[in-house]
């Protein structure tokens with residue numbers, strides 16, 4: 001039986017499923033996750049855990065929220081914790097978007113923003129980044145929008161946005177400003193998280209999926225002033241963060257040595273990967289993150305599909321506006337980068 005999509009809610013009828021490549025043991029350099037393997041402190045907890053499965057987790061993940069509050073000099077009530085920062089995005093739009101509201105989404109930026117805005121009844125108001133991939137402050141401030149979202153460092157371009165621009169938007173924009181800091185640990189210029197009590201409209205999003213190497217456990221959080229956090233906690237699905245993931249995240253926060261080692265590795269390897277790409281004819285963009293966006297010297301889709309056949313996955317952004325013919329790859333260890341560059345060189349050899 002064929003069921004027409006007309007039965008779907010009209011606002012979500014055109015949705016397509018998310019990126020889900022068929023895997024055959026490829027080297028995954030396409031998801032910006034930590035290449036150093038599972039977070040050791042979280043793994044130690046999982047190997048020795050004793051957990052009661054018959055009771056619910058703490059309703060609002062108080063244990064993790066307190067540990068994060070200690071880390072940033074905030075209070076537990078400044079934080080909302082949940083099932084990945086994707087849930088925090090969903091909760092932000094659910095809490096503050098009225099049906100038909102505009103939400104500023106920069107172009108290019110994280111592909112799922114449009115999805116969360118639309119799903120929650122809003123309309124994505126696309127505002128292009130400037131030529132050097134910085135925020136167009138005037139257009140954002142002047143926009144008739146309820147929420148403005150920006151990932152800093154930006155995915156897929158890799159650069160951070162200037163703090164003075166973000167702060168100007170925070171002071172002049174008449175709405176909520178979400179700064180998505182999924183990759184901020186890699187950025188030397190740091191985070192806006194310590195400023196959540198300074199601005200009444202700032203939400204900072206963070207995740208355990210990237211530098212913490214815990215993507216499998218789906219843990220993310222939002223920080224904001226207490227009033228905003230209270231509103232978001234009232235909307236969030238209770239218990240959305242499971243007990244096991246919460247405890248593993250607490251263990252990981254208490255041991256920052258792995259995070260530091262991971263950041264040091266990326267800081268050292270990033271310029272070498274960029275140099276290797278340049279040598280092969282790519283044009284890499286400057287990155288403050290654990291991935292690099294680069295213009296390919298051959299057709300982007302040929303490069304990505306042939307690399308996959310050779311066992312390496314990178315992400316294709318080449319058909320999207322502002323990232324024409326570009327691909328994005330995770331910064332690996334010296335060994336992984338050398339494997340990836342070697343395979344890229346083979347593809348170029350065959351297709352030039």
Ligand SMILES: Cc1ncc(COP(=O)(O)O)c(C=O)c1O
Pocket residue numbers: 031032083084085086087110151155180182206207208209215218219220
């Ligand atoms: C900018 C940005 N925000 C949020 C996320 C989602 O993170 P999480 O795994 O915590 O849902 C990603 C994942 O790639 C991302 O790149």
